[in-house]
Amino acid sequence: MWSIEGITNIVHVWLNQQFNPTIALLLEFSIVGFLVINFFAVLGLVLVFMERKVSAYMQVRLGPNRVGYKGMLQTAADTLKLLLKEGLTPNGADKFLFNLAPYVVMISAMLLMAPIAFAKNWQMWDMNIGVLYVASISSVSVIGILMAGWASNNKYSLLGAMRSGAQIVSYELSAGLSIIAIVILTGSLQLSTIIESQQNGWWIFKGHIPAIIAFVIFLIAATAETNRAPFDMAEAESELTAGFHTEYSGMKFALFFLAEYANIFIVCAIASTLFLGGWMPFHIGNWEAFNHIMDYIPSIIWFFGKVFFLIFVIMWFRWTFPRLRIDQLLNLEWKYLLPIGMINVLFVTLMAIMGWHF
Amino acid sequence: MLEEVGTTTEGDLIINMGPQHPSTHGVLHLIITVRGETIRNVEPHLGYIHRSIEKMCESLSYRQFIYVTSRMDYLSSHINNHGCALAVEKGLQLEIPPRAKVIRVLMDELTRLASHQLWWGAMAMDVGALTPFFHAFREREMINSIMEETCGARLTMNYMVPGGVMMDLHPNFQKRTKEFIAFFKTKIDEYDELVTNNVIFQNRMQNVGRISKEDAISFGCSGPVARAAGVSCDVRKWYPYEIYDQLKFEEILETAGDSYARYMVRVREMRQSMSIIEQLMDNIPEGEFQAKTKMVLKLPKGEFFSRVETARGTFGVYIVSEGGTTPYRIKFRSPGFSNLSALNHMAKGYKIGDLVAIMGSLDLVIPDIDR
Numbered sequence: 001m002w003s004i005e006g007i008t009n010i011v012h013v014w015l016n017q018q019f020n021p022t023i024a025l026l027l028e029f030s031i032v033g034f035l036v037i038n039f040f041a042v043l044g045l046v047l048v049f050m051e052r053k054v055s056a057y058m059q060v061r062l063g064p065n066r067v068g069y070k071g072m073l074q075t076a077a078d079t080l081k082l083l084l085k086e087g088l089t090p091n092g093a094d095k096f097l098f099n100l101a102p103y104v105v106m107i108s109a110m111l112l113m114a115p116i117a118f119a120k121n122w123q124m125w126d127m128n129i130g131v132l133y134v135a136s137i138s139s140v141s142v143i144g145i146l147m148a149g150w151a152s153n154n155k156y157s158l159l160g161a162m163r164s165g166a167q168i169v170s171y172e173l174s175a176g177l178s179i180i181a182i183v184i185l186t187g188s189l190q191l192s193t194i195i196e197s198q199q200n201g202w203w204i205f206k207g208h209i210p211a212i213i214a215f216v217i218f219l220i221a222a223t224a225e226t227n228r229a230p231f232d233m234a235e236a237e238s239e240l241t242a243g244f245h246t247e248y249s250g251m252k253f254a255l256f257f258l259a260e261y262a263n264i265f266i267v268c269a270i271a272s273t274l275f276l277g278g279w280m281p282f283h284i285g286n287w288e289a290f291n292h293i294m295d296y297i298p299s300i301i302w303f304f305g306k307v308f309f310l311i312f313v314i315m316w317f318r319w320t321f322p323r324l325r326i327d328q329l330l331n332l333e334w335k336y337l338l339p340i341g342m343i344n345v346l347f348v349t350l351m352a353i354m355g356w357h358f
Numbered sequence: 359m360l361e362e363v364g365t366t367t368e369g370d371l372i373i374n375m376g377p378q379h380p381s382t383h384g385v386l387h388l389i390i391t392v393r394g395e396t397i398r399n400v401e402p403h404l405g406y407i408h409r410s411i412e413k414m415c416e417s418l419s420y421r422q423f424i425y426v427t428s429r430m431d432y433l434s435s436h437i438n439n440h441g442c443a444l445a446v447e448k449g450l451q452l453e454i455p456p457r458a459k460v461i462r463v464l465m466d467e468l469t470r471l472a473s474h475q476l477w478w479g480a481m482a483m484d485v486g487a488l489t490p491f492f493h494a495f496r497e498r499e500m501i502n503s504i505m506e507e508t509c510g511a512r513l514t515m516n517y518m519v520p521g522g523v524m525m526d527l528h529p530n531f532q533k534r535t536k537e538f539i540a541f542f543k544t545k546i547d548e549y550d551e552l553v554t555n556n557v558i559f560q561n562r563m564q565n566v567g568r569i570s571k572e573d574a575i576s577f578g579c580s581g582p583v584a585r586a587a588g589v590s591c592d593v594r595k596w597y598p599y600e601i602y603d604q605l606k607f608e609e610i611l612e613t614a615g616d617s618y619a620r621y622m623v624r625v626r627e628m629r630q631s632m633s634i635i636e637q638l639m640d641n642i643p644e645g646e647f648q649a650k651t652k653m654v655l656k657l658p659k660g661e662f663f664s665r666v667e668t669a670r671g672t673f674g675v676y677i678v679s680e681g682g683t684t685p686y687r688i689k690f691r692s693p694g695f696s697n698l699s700a701l702n703h704m705a706k707g708y709k710i711g712d713l714v715a716i717m718g719s720l721d722l723v724i725p726d727i728d729r
Binding site for chain 2: 055058060061155156159229230236237238239321322323324325328
């Protein structure tokens with residue numbers, strides 16, 4: 001299978017020959033950081049373009065088709081425009097928090113990139129508490145949103161931020177419970193172990209119905225956590241104009257925008273890692289020939305294929321469903337998803353103890 | 359008196375919603391008092407698009423003033439023009455040819471369809487679904503091109519004149535309208551699948567913005583807003599004009615009086631309008647499309663009133679004539695104004711998101727409210 005381990009090893013050895021280990025480590029950090037930032041920029045461009053084309057397809061429109069081949073450079077042009085725009089800070093705003101907020105949101109999204117395995121042996125930081133790390137860092141972004149809403153000194157922003165706070169705090173429980181289901185089945189918090197445990201079948205197939213329930217709950221909670229429609233309470237265009245980022249303009253707005261898409265990518269990556277086997281190819285029991293053919297497809301294609309499929313599903317949600325009301329949103333979580341998730345964890349535990357899964 | 363900014367003495371937050379806001383559909387300014395997310399009071403402020411149309415009409419001749427009324431409720435401009443033409447014809451005691459009557463009814467119903475389609479898209483957008491808006495515009499575009507062929511305009515038609523209609527139907531009219539009806543029949547089922555039967559949508563709309571039958575009457579609501587509360591008020595049934603008394607159609611009534619009932623009334627009305635168009639489509643009588651009238655119209659001294667059913671409710675035209683070539687005084691009774699007055703009553707105690715849904719279900723057109 002294709003892997004980048006060779007390249008990273010060469011770079012690592014070469015750096016260690018040239019410099020002393022501390023400097024080499026620092027250089028490696030900067031290289032990885034540089035790559036992550038660039039990956040983010042490209043990801044933002046691709047996902048925004050994808051969203052516009054998907055929405056256009058669903059809305060009987062053409063979508064962007066002027067800049068570049070089939071409009072592919074449209075988002076690059078938009079980003080350029082946003083870069084050149086003045087980043088206004090309103091008069092009554094709390095200047096420090098107002099300017100800090102987009103970076104908090106963005107950095108929390110970037111940090112989440114660390115434990116994700118993009119392909120075989122292609123993981124920045126394979127920590128042994130990977131799942132916990134993801135669950136905890138993903139809740140940092142709400143602080144940025146609350147900061148933005150409060151510091152803007154705008155009533156719409158404040159309402160948006162309050163909604164967002166209530167929403168993310170609630171939905172994290174469900175997301176956490178469905179992650180726990182997989183952790184119980186695997187017996188490990190390490191993402192690489194979780195992926196390897198799915199070598200002979202993904203958890204969504206191996207885990208019977210409880211795993212499917214956990215997957216659906218995770219998808220709903222992930223949509224809510226990323227503030228996407230039908231749970232886009234924090235933005236709620238028709239109610240709060242633009243919610244927490246009403247007052248933001250220029251690149252500061254673009255950072256929120258980019259972070260939203262980065263977050264979508266990350267939750268979909270986590271979902272595919274936990275339930276769909278990450279970069280693991282699709283294997284069926286004893287079908288040796290079939291499994292062998294599947295192995296020929298590079299792992300990076302498996303990973304991105306799964307992630308983009310999930311991203312498409314989340315976009316599909318956005319362009320189909322109306323928005324929930326804030327009280328209905330919380331009802332859905334506390335009255336339905338959370339109890340179902342808890343009972344589901346019990347079933348999963350039973351299944352893991354009895355060894356009923358494959 | 360509320361302050362323009364800040365909070366009330368009880369510590370409730372005051373939010374200025376509009377005049378520039380994505381879901382006030384124009385320049386409506388609402389001063390809403392909220393405690394948390396719960397609405398305590400809604401105070402509409404009008405006047406941002408006031409053009410004093412009624413005063414303007416006093417200096418325009420009886421032929422000219424009709425054109426101004428297209429700019430009031432721009433989504434049912436045909437029907438506004440129709441109401442004015444009826445009032446003038448009442449004054450002149452003019453009988454219009456049967457072909458003109460049928461054309462007028464056809465145009466009215468097409469306008470009603472177009473208006474309801476736009477409302478349907480905007481309604482879905484108000485509750486957060488963006489896609490239906492584009493689907494609705496796809497269908498509305500077909501009506502617009504039919505209108506464009508016959509009337510030469512897409513929004514402010516100015517097609518109805520005292521004595522009939524301005525010009526004859528375009529030769530393509532029947533063919534294209536039939537095509538449209540056949541197309542829209544499949545699409546209206548899609549509307550139900552996409553929005554009406556959606557659980558989230560139903561939860562957002564049901565039991566929200568209730569108004570009782572008595573309240574609907576006392577606020578002077580008309581059109582789908584009143585009919586959703588069970589008030590039978592369809593002018594086409596109660597005071598039939600043109601050939602509505604010979605047509606077979608139902609007056610849609612719901613009893614719940616909530617946003618969902620208002621939604622259902624309009625969606626079902628679309629099917630009724632289609633049935634009316636189908637009944638007339640092959641039965642357009644031959645003959646004149648306009649009665650012979652004098653170049654300069656003079657109404658006798660007196661008061662003349664006519665009413666028509668627009669897509670939003672009862673539209674009344676009241677002309678006071680002193681016998682000259684221009685009206686002495688004109689008063690329009692627009693449906694949106696009375697429907698808006700019930701907003702505070704409907705929205706109290708609900709959430710901000712509900713306020714937007716209720717406003718959407720009222721189908722407000724601001725230039726109609728602010729004449």
